[in-house]
Amino acid sequence: MDKKEVLMYSSPTCGYCGRIKKELKEKGIQYEERDYKEYAEDWELVKSVTRSAVFPTFVIGQDYIVPGRDYSDPEQAISIIQYYQSSLQRENNIDDVVELLKNTIHMVKLLGDKMVQIEGHLKAPNQEDNKEYLRQQIIAQQLSKKKENTVA
Numbered sequence: 001m002d003k004k005e006v007l008m009y010s011s012p013t014c015g016y017c018g019r020i021k022k023e024l025k026e027k028g029i030q031y032e033e034r035d036y037k038e039y040a041e042d043w044e045l046v047k048s049v050t051r052s053a054v055f056p057t058f059v060i061g062q063d064y065i066v067p068g069r070d071y072s073d074p075e076q077a078i079s080i081i082q083y084y085q086s087s088l089q090r091e092n093n094i095d096d097v098v099e100l101l102k103n104t105i106h107m108v109k110l111l112g113d114k115m116v117q118i119e120g121h122l123k124a125p126n127q128e129d130n131k132e133y134l135r136q137q138i139i140a141q142q143l144s145k146k147k148e149n150t151v152a
Helices: 015-026 040-050 074-086 094-122 127-151
Strands: 006-010 032-035 057-060 063-065
Touching (some): 015 074, 057 074
Parallel strands (some): 006 032
Antiparallel strands (some): 006 057, 057 063
């Protein structure tokens, strides 16, 4: 299987781009660097698809790899690029899109469930817990009054 072409959209003033270029060279990964100004029309398309304008953004086939969203350091970027270079790619059909949407919905549900779980740990006791606490306080006060009345 041939490795897919890696396009790296960058800016000449981007220090982070320089770090990743160094890592790509050390790992022997071939790529085509595209200055966003020289490839302005292509860069506009990348921005419209990813809804992001950060560097370096990679395009491998139909996949976009965006810093901050997909990777947080050069090592992660390299790992992702290697994965996408070696993966089978084809034009998506409607069944592929449906599967991608199902996966996305599942992942959003998992995140929502996790947020509810975290919120439960951070929140003050819920109303039912408060009711039980108040009930126990009332019982304790009544027992205390009975003891006072019995002693007197």
